[in-house]
Amino acid sequence: MLDQLLPVIFLFCVVIVFGVGMIALTQLAGFKAKKNLVKMMPYESGVPGQEAATTKVSVKFYLTAVSFILFDIEVVFLYPWLLVYSDYIKPHGAFLLGSMGLFVLVLVYGLIYEIKSGALEWD
Amino acid sequence: MGKDIFEVGINLAKVAVIFLMMIQAVPLLVWLERRGSAFIQNRLGPNRVGPLGLLQLLADAVKFIFKEQFIPGNAAKFLFLAAPVVALIPAALAFTAIPLSIPIQVEAFEMLGKSWGPYTFQFQGVKMDSGIIYILAVSSLGAYGLLLAGWASANKYSLMGALRASAQMISYELGLGLSIVGILMIYGTFDLNAMIDMQKGPLQFSFLGSEYVIPFLPNWGIFYQPLGALLFFICNFAESNRLPFDLPESEGELVAGFHTEYGGFKMLMFFMGEYGHMMVGAGLVTTFYLGGYLIPGLTEDTVRTLIATEVGAGTVANLLTALVFHVSFIVKLALLLWIFIWVRWTLPRFRYDTLMNLGWKTLLPWTLANAAITAIVLYFARGI
Numbered sequence: 001m002l003d004q005l006l007p008v009i010f011l012f013c014v015v016i017v018f019g020v021g022m023i024a025l026t027q028l029a030g031f032k033a034k035k036n037l038v039k040m041m042p043y044e045s046g047v048p049g050q051e052a053a054t055t056k057v058s059v060k061f062y063l064t065a066v067s068f069i070l071f072d073i074e075v076v077f078l079y080p081w082l083l084v085y086s087d088y089i090k091p092h093g094a095f096l097l098g099s100m101g102l103f104v105l106v107l108v109y110g111l112i113y114e115i116k117s118g119a120l121e122w123d
Numbered sequence: 124m125g126k127d128i129f130e131v132g133i134n135l136a137k138v139a140v141i142f143l144m145m146i147q148a149v150p151l152l153v154w155l156e157r158r159g160s161a162f163i164q165n166r167l168g169p170n171r172v173g174p175l176g177l178l179q180l181l182a183d184a185v186k187f188i189f190k191e192q193f194i195p196g197n198a199a200k201f202l203f204l205a206a207p208v209v210a211l212i213p214a215a216l217a218f219t220a221i222p223l224s225i226p227i228q229v230e231a232f233e234m235l236g237k238s239w240g241p242y243t244f245q246f247q248g249v250k251m252d253s254g255i256i257y258i259l260a261v262s263s264l265g266a267y268g269l270l271l272a273g274w275a276s277a278n279k280y281s282l283m284g285a286l287r288a289s290a291q292m293i294s295y296e297l298g299l300g301l302s303i304v305g306i307l308m309i310y311g312t313f314d315l316n317a318m319i320d321m322q323k324g325p326l327q328f329s330f331l332g333s334e335y336v337i338p339f340l341p342n343w344g345i346f347y348q349p350l351g352a353l354l355f356f357i358c359n360f361a362e363s364n365r366l367p368f369d370l371p372e373s374e375g376e377l378v379a380g381f382h383t384e385y386g387g388f389k390m391l392m393f394f395m396g397e398y399g400h401m402m403v404g405a406g407l408v409t410t411f412y413l414g415g416y417l418i419p420g421l422t423e424d425t426v427r428t429l430i431a432t433e434v435g436a437g438t439v440a441n442l443l444t445a446l447v448f449h450v451s452f453i454v455k456l457a458l459l460l461w462i463f464i465w466v467r468w469t470l471p472r473f474r475y476d477t478l479m480n481l482g483w484k485t486l487l488p489w490t491l492a493n494a495a496i497t498a499i500v501l502y503f504a505r506g507i
Contacts, residue, residue, distance in 0.1 A: 007249045008216060011138045015215045018146075019208030019392065026388040031191040040196030042278040043383050057282070061290050064479070068293040071487070075300035078494070079256065079313075082304055085498065086311030086505075093502045101495070108491065111483075120483045122476035 063119055074107050130242055138248045141223070142215050149398045150180030156464050163468045190387035195277060198384065202275035207385070207392035210268025214399025217262040219248025221406040222316050224416045224449035225423055228441045245316075246445050253313040255407075259300060262362070262403055266292040268396060269364075269371060273381040284380025287475065288364060288371035294482040295361035295368075301490035302354040305497035306344050306411050318344075319415035323422070330504045341419035345412040351493050352412040354486060356459075359404030361482070363397055366467040370475055405459035409452065416452035423448075 033039075078100070085096045114120060154169070154177060161168025169176035194203055224246035231241045251257050266289045273285020310318045326340040328347070345352045361368040372380030382393050409415055418426075426447055431440040473481065 004249055004251055007134060007138045008219065010135050011142060011216060011219055011248065012212065014139050014142055015212050016208060018142075019211050022388055022392070023204055023207070026188050026190070027192050029188050030387065031189060033191050033193075037196070039193075042195055042197070042276075043280065043378060044278075057286055061286050064290045064294060067483075068297065071297050072293075072300070075297060075304075078301070078304050079307075082308045083311065083313070086308050086501070089502065089505050093505075097498055097502055100498070104491065104495065108488075111487065115484060120479065122479050 060122060067114060067119065070110065071107065074104070077103065127239070129239055130244075133242075133244060137244070138219055141219055141248045145215060145218050145399055145402060146395060148402065149395045150184065152398050152401075152460060152464075153183075153394070154180050155461070156467075159461070159464045160468045163465070184391075187388045187391050192389075193384075193386055195384050197277045199275040199277070202271050203384075204389075206268055206272035206275055207389045207396075209271055210265065210396035211392050211399070213262050213265040213268070214396050214403055217258045217403045218399060218406065220251045220254045220258050220315065221403070221410060222247045222250075222319060222415060223452055224445045227438075227445045229438050232438070246449060247316075250316060251314070254315040255303070255307065255313050258403065258407065262400065263292070263296055265362070265396065265400060268393075269381045272385065272393070276381075276384040278384055280377045280379075280383045281381050284371045284377045284383070287377075288381055291361060291364075291368065291370055291478060291482070294479060295358045295486070298354060298482060298486035298490050299358040299362060301487070301494055302351050302358060303411060304490075304494040305351045306348045308494075308497055308501055309344070309347050315410050315415075319410060319417060322414040322417060328504065341414055341417070343412060343414040348412065348493075348497070350489070351497070352408065354490050354493065355411070356404075356408055356462075358486065359401075359408070360463070360466065361478075363400035363404055363463075365397070365401065365463060367470040367473050368478060369472060370478055373472055401460060401463050402456070405456050405463065408459055409455045413455050416448040418448065418451045 081096070081100050085093070085100070088096065157179075158168045158176065169179040172178040172182050194200060222245070227244045227246060229242040229244065232239055269288040269292075270285045273281040273283075273288070276282075307313070310321055312318060312321075322342050322344060324342050326337040326342050326346055328335055340346060360366075364371050370380075371377075372382065377383070382390055385393065423444065427436075427440060427444045430443045430447075431437075434440055434443065
C-alpha cells in the first residue's frame with residue numbers, strides 16, 4: 001500500500017512546487033502598478049458595491065449538501081457490495097441481491113419523499 | 124516502488140513526466156477549443172502567431188507571466204493565492220492512476236560496470252489496486268479549490284459562483300458514482316489495468332447458460348453498458364464545470380463566477396484544473412467503456428513480433444510496442460475531448476433549477492435503475 005502511495009505523495013509535492021513556483025515567478029516578473037484604492041475594490045460592473053461579500057446566501061445550498069451526504073453513503077455502501085456480489089454471485093446471488101435491493105428501496109423512498117416535500121425545488 | 128536506485132528513479136520521474144505531459148496538453152486543448160469554436164461558428168480563430176496559430180499558446184503563456192498580479196483589497200491574501208494551486212492538485216493526482224499503455228519490459232543490461240534489471244515499468248503514473256476508488260476520492264476534492272477561490276476573493280459574484288460550483292459538483296457526484304456501479308459489477312474489480320485486460324478479444328458473454336461470441340465487435344464495456352456510458356459521460360461534463368453545466372462561471376449572471384477577481388497565470392491554473400478534469404473524465408470513459416489502450420483486432424504479441432522483425436527483439440521493440448498502444452489511447456482520448464468541445468459550442472447553458480432537477484430527479488433515478496437492472500441481469504447471466 002505504501003508502495004503505491006509514495007509516488008502519489010511525491011507527485012503531490014511536485015504539483016505544489018510547480019504551482020507555488022509559478023505564482024512566485026509571476027509575482028516577481030509581473031507588471032508592478034502603483035497602488036490604486038479604487039482598483040482594489042471588489043469588482044462590481046462600474047457602480048460602487050452595495051453588499052458585502054459575506055452576504056446571506058440561500059439555505060438551499062446547505063439542504064443540498066445534507067441530502068448529498070445521505071445519498072453518498074448509499075454509493076459508499078454499494079461499492080464494497082458490488083465486489084462481493086460479483087465474486088459470490090454463484091452461491092449467494094439471490095440473497096445478496098435481495099438484501100441490497102431492500103436497502104436501496106428504503107433510500108429510493110427517501111428520494112421520493114424528498115422530491116414530494118419540495119426540498120429539491122429551486123425558485 | 125522498486126528494488127534498486129534505477130527502478131525507483133524511473134518510477135518517480137515517470138510520475139513527474141506524466142504530470143508535465145498533462146500540463147502541456149492544456150495549451151493544446153485551449154488552441155483546439157478556440158480553433159474548433161471558430162470552425163463551428165464559421166470564423167477564423169487564432170491564425171496569426173505561427174502555423175495555424177499554434178504558437179498562440181506560447182505567446183499567451185508568456186503574456187500571462189508578465190501580467191500584473193492583482194490581489195483585491197479585502198481578499199484573504201494567502202487563500203487567494205493558494206486557491207489556484209488547490210484547484211490544480213486533484214486533476215493532477217487523479218490522472219496519474221489512469222493506465223496509458225501496456226507495461227514496458229526492460230531486459231537486463233550493463234551500465235557503470237554493474238548489471239541491472241530486468242525490469243517491468245507500468246506505462247502510467249502509479250499502478251493502483253483500487254484505482255477507481257482513488258480517482259473518485261481525489262477528483263471530488265476539486266470543489267475545494269473553487270470554494271476557496273470564491274470565498275477568498277471577498278466578492279459576492281465569486282462567492283455565489285463558488286457556492287453554485289460546490290452544490291453542482293456534489294449533486295452530480297452521486298450520478299457519477301452510481302453510473303459506474305453497473306460496469307464495475309460486470310468487471311468485478313476496482314483495478315483499472317485488470318479492467319482493460321478483460322476487454323481483450325471479440326465480444327463474448329454467457330446468458331442463461333449458453334455462450335455467445337460476436338466476432339466483429341471488440342469486447343468493450345460500452346456494448347454491455349451503453350446507458351451507463353452515456354450517463355457517466357454526462358456527469359463528467361458537470362464535474363469539470365463545462366458547458367452546458369458551467370453555472371459556476373455563467374457570465375450572464377455572475378460576471379465570471381468564482382474566478383471574477385483572478386487574472387493572468389492564476390486564472391490559467393484554474394483552466395489547467397478544468398482541462399485536467401476533462402482529461403481524467405475522458406480517460407476514465409476510455410478505460411471503462413472503450414477498451415483503454417487496446418486496438419481492436421490486434422493483440423500485444425502481434426504488434427511486438429511485427430516490430431521485432433524490423434528492429435530486433437528486446438527493450439527497443441517493447442518500447443515501440445508500448446508507444447503504438449499509447450497512440451491508440453491518445454486517439455480515443457482526443458476523440459472524447461473533441462466531443463467535450465463540440466458540445467460546449469452546440470448547447471446553451473442550463474438554468475440553475477433545471478440543472479439541479481436534471482441532477483437529482485433525472486440522473487440519480489436513471490443511474491440507480493441502470494445499476495439495479497445490471498444487477499438483476501447479471502444474476503440471470505452468471506448466478507443461475
